[in-house]
Amino acid sequence: MRTPVPTAHDQPRRRATRNGDPLRGRLANRERHGAVIRSAVLGAGMAGRRHAEFYHSRPDVELTAIVEPCRDERIAGLPGSVPLFDSLDNLWEADLNVDVISVCSPPAAHCANVLQAVERGVGCLCEKPLTRTSAEAWQLTAAATRGAAPVIPVHNYAHSPWWRSLKAAVYAAVPETLTVSIERPHAAFGVAGRHAGWRTDAPVSGGGIVWDFGVHALYLADDLFAAAPLSARTSCWREERGCEIECDITFTYPGDRLLRFTGSWCSRRRTSSWCVTAQTQSGGAITLTRQSPSGTGLWLDGVFAEYLMAREGSRAWRRTLRSSAAAILAAEAARRSARSLGTTVLLDAAALHPV
Template identity: 30%
Template sequence: MLRGAFIGFGNVAANGHMPGWLSRNDVRIVAATDGVPARRQAFLEACRDGRWYDSVDDLLSGETLDFVDVCTPPGSHAALIKRALDAGLHVLCEKPLVTQMADAEAVAAASARAGRVVHVVHNWLHAPVCLKISALIAEGAIGAVRSVSWRTLRTQPAVAATSEGGQNWRVDPAMAGGGILFDHGWHALCCVARWAGAPRGVAALLETRRFHEWPLEDTATLDLDLPFGKGRIFLTWTASERSNHIGIEGELGQINAVGDKVTLKSKSSERSFACPPSLSEGSHHPDWFVGVADDFVAAVTGRGSSNIDEAVLCARLVDLAQRSGAAGGARLSLGE
């Protein structure tokens, strides 16, 4: 039985992670802390036998734990992960891992020194749509991937839990790291890299099309140099609808995903698969978290491996995209 505790108990912890942990018989959540005292009641209602602590220090000194589940705004991740590793604990951390490239490298090094797992919540890989795409690519249904097109359309940033009168942390660059590039870019880059291999270069255009009251981008376009072709990721908070569209071209066929439907086309046939729910349905995805929890527990118990290398790659690509955007869309290679 692994004993875990939450650091941060906002929307994603309460509505995404907690139901997933409660569905397991090999993990027990025993405690939580959050900088917003009002979240105490929500945690104690969800975890009847749990204990609440007013600070991270009190939590780490007051409990015997195997891991912490970090669900705080991204700007706090690096310091919290370090404190947990120093306490000898494994760490599950919400995406993005960190907001600075140097912190990503430092976290990976600290994890290796401590001999403890740091695993990032890349839950979209466990969405039914993405699981079907991964399976089709793995079985060679379209051969080698030659191009990937990814579009995420949203009408506004997702709402984050705040203290009374507080600002949504997703629109605060100090806490979020950036705009939609950090919020949805991690999902897209993680999936594209899994399906087509690590991009070798990025050219990015970062725009503020509508939400000029916030000092960050609400739209991002990334052109990727993939190992065997090209990729494009388009992300925006300024659309008139919520939707996701994925198109993947291979040497033997193509895969398209719209809504909850995945279509496989080849020269001789076409097949469609229903994979509900769609990627744009909901925000917390407790059912997708189940797969994340499986991977994390496997890594902690020696039956699997952490995804820290994948997370560091995403951090590098996001950093590269930010620098490319600042340079007017210059194409930068991963080695720069």
């Protein structure tokens, strides 16, 4: 058996036997540890550190392992008593009886990493984008819905106070349009010591600003309209090395509702604007705009609550997973529209997932 490299203090590992059954081990763990949930984090970049800190802060969760192949400055500051593994295979070999793992690796590895966990009956919190392609999203979604372990996409914006207040303000009205504008001087960089520029490396990321920020807009539109998009039409699209750095896309939804997403990684400003237009019962119109603040790590509580409900038998996570997969399909449709000179591309989001 391989020996994990701890981040600070060398502690002996705890073993638990699954006896070939991915659920039996978890049930035995509950008997020994009561309601404590055993978690792990894959990836110690910016997102992974937020997940590790989140788990470490919860009295009902034990952070049992961090998987990170790189031995660099990212390890500094992580909880010192947590064993560090350099691969998922080594984590599974250690048989630590993990209940849930946060997948915070670059998108190219999401599908394979989540499938490994699902096959072992381990629940997942998967960072966005869910996958690089709709084909991968289909494979992952089909496996998750057949298996016993939930896969929860990290739709953290949907649990943010600013989004909840915006939805509450239009609760009694009929939302018609969601307009999202994201401006950045450049793409965000990963942590030094690894592939810091993966967001602009299409084979790793899947795409550019649509895959990075557009998926947020798409799952929020799904939340607002309670429907998947019907079509995509791109009026502006500028690429560098296969990744879009500037775009203007209109997605249509049932009932003539619209999502308009404009994004730029070459702006002189750094802004994020989310605007909802809705029709009131009296026939009037209201328009509400929110500027999304920083602090996304604080919104993991709502995401983790979905996992806790899934442990109790709820299947609501499947809708979140379908929404995340449909966002990848819509992003691909926007790219096809751009490459066909702005032709409207129809989507069949229902065909993407089995349930």
